Amino acid sequence: MARKRFDDSSCSVARALNEVGDWWSLLIVLHAMYGTRRFVDFQQELGIAKNILCDRLGRLVDNGVLRKVDVGEHGSRFEYRLTDKGRDLFPVVIALRQWGDKWNPAPEQEALDLRDRATGRPVQTVLVRDADGQPLSIRDVFMPEDSLPEAKKG
Amino acid sequence: MARKRFDDSSCSVARALNEVGDWWSLLIVLHAMYGTRRFVDFQQELGIAKNILCDRLGRLVDNGVLRKVDVGEHGSRFEYRLTDKGRDLFPVVIALRQWGDKWNPAPEQEALDLRDRATGRPVQTVLVRDADGQPLSIRDVFMPEDSLPEAKKG
DNA sequence: TAAATCTGGTTTTAAGATGCAACCCTATTC
DNA sequence: GAATAGGGTTGCATCTTAAAACCAGATTTA
Secondary structure (H helix, E strand, C coil): CCCCCCCCCCCHHHHHHHHHCCCCHHHHHHHHHHCCCCHHHHHHHHCCCHHHHHHHHHHHHHCCCEEEEECCCCCCCEEEEECHHHHCCHHHHHHHHHHHHHHCCCCCCCCCCCEECCCCCECCCCCCECCCCCECCHHHEECCHHHCCCCCCC | CCCCCCCCCCCHHHHHHHHHCCCCHHHHHHHHHHCCCCHHHHHHHHCCCHHHHHHHHHHHHHCCCEEEEECCCCCCCEEEEECHHHHCCHHHHHHHHHHHHHHCCCCCCCCCCCEECCCCCECCCCCCECCCCCECCHHHEECCHHHCCCCCCC
């Protein structure tokens, strides 16, 4: 049997992974954040098969991460644009990018250089912070009992 | 052919997804953060097939996200513990959890209640911030040209 | 001491997912 | 009228996955 789905999981991470947790979806969202909007551009930039791209774009649209806009300029032309829900993946994508840059740096590539448009200064590393803004590690936090994950619920 | 791999991709997100971008790996890391360490516990909590768990644990160990520790107490017993690299996924996992809680809330479940151990106060939403700590949206940032992704490189 | 159990893991089998190439249809350009 | 571009579907070979059966070492139970 093939991939298990988690639609009914009580764990929101599992449900989130259901929407953007496969190989291509998050890369599509990433490129959408970089500015890509059209089918052929996604296809060429990602090197993804057309049928898979079709499927993933459709699923992302169904899940409200992208929306399909008919820009009827020259024949049938569409754009896939991020929704608010999709844009809200910004911290996730950037955190993952920073993790990758830190732990799997490409030999000949500099790390993500993402800058504040207003000041030109680099953005901070994405961290979990306490109410005062101080960084927290996993050892600095706890969860009240009833929010712990249960067996079989992921 | 099956899944494409991105080991040589110049995009660190693609390389990161290569390590933790499949269905189970990030859930395993999540549960490791919740405190799970043993094979059988992962298996029961996640409801994952043993062969898949075997494969994923091995891959996470190979990638330096977990390390396998022989705790030879009673026969052959091992623990899978997060490395620094694995712990560094904390912001990624929490950001994803918060995204899921916001956009796909479970009907009968409260959102993540993660609290600062020192003060008991809830942690902040994980955000991308500028040098002064102000939240930035995707529209507030830019990338210098040479850090843009190139075609075929993901 | 033999039987049952725990733990971590491999093998087998089928149902699904993926990648590639080929094809389709519409609209536009040459 | 032919060639091209955009967006998509179909068919097929191949790979991955899930579930369950099986395995082996160590340990508790009877």
